[in-house]
Amino acid sequence: MSEMQDYKSRLSDPASRKFETFSYLPAMKAEDIKKQVEYLVKKGWNPAIEHIEPEHMMDSYWYMWKLPMFGETDVDKVLAEAEACHKANPNNHVRLIGYNNFNQSQGASMVIFRGKTV
Template sequence: MADVQEYRTSRRYELFSYLPQMTPEQIRKQVLYLISKGWNPSVEHVEPHRSMERFWYMWKLPMFGEQSAEVVLAELEECRRAYPDHLVRLVGYDNYTQSQGIAFVVYRGQGS
């Protein structure tokens, strides 16, 4: 429990935000989980000061039917390089329930 972060010390962004920054291997495992569920990965980004707003910018179109974790990770990294000061999150859209199955911030940006 020593790794859990204090609520008042920093801004919280969706799932996993109370935990320390994920390692690349942990991010890869989450991407594999998303794919194993049959969810469609999508990458989104936004400026830190707008992060609590309802809408984020979509990075390209969702990756419908993507089965390769490497492709998803490459898109996350490409978005981070294009917008180094933005928050970048991964969303998994569930076709069956017509909702988000998972959404979490992968990169917090240099300014956050």
């Protein structure tokens, strides 16, 4: 078995905190985010955008940016809303969610823009 890396995430150190699977990877570039939106739309999931201040990211409540985009299939419209949320809240984490109607759950949830950590 290979050596496992310990990510030293601590509540006392906001800069070290990890959230969701993709946070262990480098920040997503625009083309990476577009691929994720394309995936959500291809799966038939409803995209939604949420945001939160970095110091509160461990809370279970994130602010919803407008309503979920029910039935939206235009990738550019979803990306425009994500960018608008990020522009309006430049210091906040912004995440993309894909709601799966069939399972009535989140099919995907990932932070696409990282806010400034303390």
